[in-house]
Amino acid sequence: MRRADRLFQLVQLIRGRRLSTAAWLAGRLEVSLRTLYRDVADLQAQGVPIEGEAGVGYRLGAGYELPPLMFSTDEAKALVAAVRMAGPRMDSALVAQAENALSKILAVLPSAARAAAEAQVLFVPAVGPDAATLGRLAVLRQAAESRHLLRLLYRDEGGAPSERKVRPLGCFFWGAVWTLGAWCELRQDFRSFRLDRIVDAERLDDRFRDDAGRTLADFLRHSERSGWAAARATGPRPSA
Structure with missing residues (x-):
């Protein structure tokens, strides 16, 4: 993983939880604690409002916004598979919302990634509750x-x-x-x-x-x- 991608993912992980320990973050990113501490310090130096300290945990300051996310091809394929699997087992209102959300995600993907996601080879027969x-x-x-x-x-x-x-x-x-x-x-x-x-x-x-x-x-x-x-x-x- 490129360091720029790792830093972006680090911010996402911290933003997604109330408090994240350095050990948990390092484990998710598959890096050493030393690397994790250095990455956090670099992000703070760049103005990202990460609050907390080593041994306690980190959180993101209120009001900080990131640019819209871009899904990878594999992530998009996983979403397509999840919606296909859940569809026959959910009520129609949830199915409609899931399909709408998936359409919005696919619409902003690069054409190659969108084509790969739509060509997902996992299929789920319409067998489920009546x-x-x-x-x-x-x-x-x-x-x-x-x-x-x-x-x-x-x-x-x-x-x-x-x-x-x-x-x-x-x-x-x-x-x-x-x-x-x-x-x-x-x-x-x-x-x-x-x-x-x-x-x-x-x-x-x-x-x-x-x-x-x-x-x-x-x-x-x-x-x-x-x-x-x-x-x-x-x-x-x-x-x-």
Whole structure:
């Protein structure tokens, strides 16, 4: 890597995190700590407002802007592959935004790089959740983002129906099915609901807050304790 490219990447790495240690930066750039310290000092001498010091960490001063990024051919190919892989598994609103973003990126690439990216040899057949499931995914995802409570009509594995009011925390894809991770007001506990077993989902007007013990972070910790490692190997085990 040319030194100019390394310095540019160094600024990008520092800008992308609240605080970056010298060891972490050196590891990402595959250089020695001595080289990293010299690069930081050179950037500071050129007027780049890098704050911090060796042994503590570095961050970029507020208000500093870089020129628009240019993606490499390999980076553009990776983005094309990622959008192709995710498309059949996401709701239509997310697919449209991903394709719009990709079009903007490809439009500003040099012609050779754009042609190479568009000729990506990884293809993904349109096999994924059915349209009804993806439609529910959009409702659940948006409710989780806006922190709106949901009323669910759900059928368990045996077909028994139940109505739940839940706090939607996140949607999880397991390679075969989507699940909704939520706090269930009925059970007063975390639950996972398979989207293909949700008969109806209604977003309520009420919103929820991050109450202690009922947050996404709490759900993830609860799921780890409950055996997500086994679920990853054998498939999802949603609860009701």
